[in-house]
Amino acid sequence: MQGGQQLIASYELLLQQSKSMLELARRGDWAALLQEKSCGLVDAESLRQLEARVSLGQQEQLRKVELLEQILALDAEIHTHLLARRDELGRLILNSRRQHELNRTYRPVVGAALVYQAADRFDKGLP
Known part of the structure; x- marks a missing residue:
């Protein structure tokens, strides 16, 4: 059952990674969270391969x-933080678009300023 112990140790490692990812999500360290998630995906693939080769006893199954x-409970909480972050980014993008539209709508037009200056000169009889 050496393989069974190795498999359980891999799941325990995955649990520790999940705890680490949750802490990163709580702190809002999104870059580190993505890095940790990438490593976790590699580890999960190794775990999947080990799982296919090993059979567990009853205690190990429990x-x-x-x-x-x-792990699933932690993953659900991480997911909640990620959804909140997605919504926050969506609001920021929307606000940025609105600001851009306002700036574009209300920015002075260079050509219009020249027209006004020319009209002003014309009214005063200046060349």
Whole structure:
């Protein structure tokens, strides 16, 4: 059952990574979270391959279920933080677009200023 212990250790590592990712999400460290997530995907693939080669005893199966429940709970909370961040970015993008539209609408037009200057001169009889 050496392989079973290795598999459980891999799930425990995945749990620690999930805890780390949740802490990063809580702090709003999105770049580090993405980096950690990338590493986690590589580890998850290794775990999947190990899972295919190893069969677990009853105690190991129970431990695996415990670990998976914890990992899934952490993942759900991470997901909640990511959705909040997505919504925040959406609002920022919308505000930026509105600001851009306002700036474009109300910015002075260079050609219009010349027309006004020329009209002013014409009214005063200046060349």
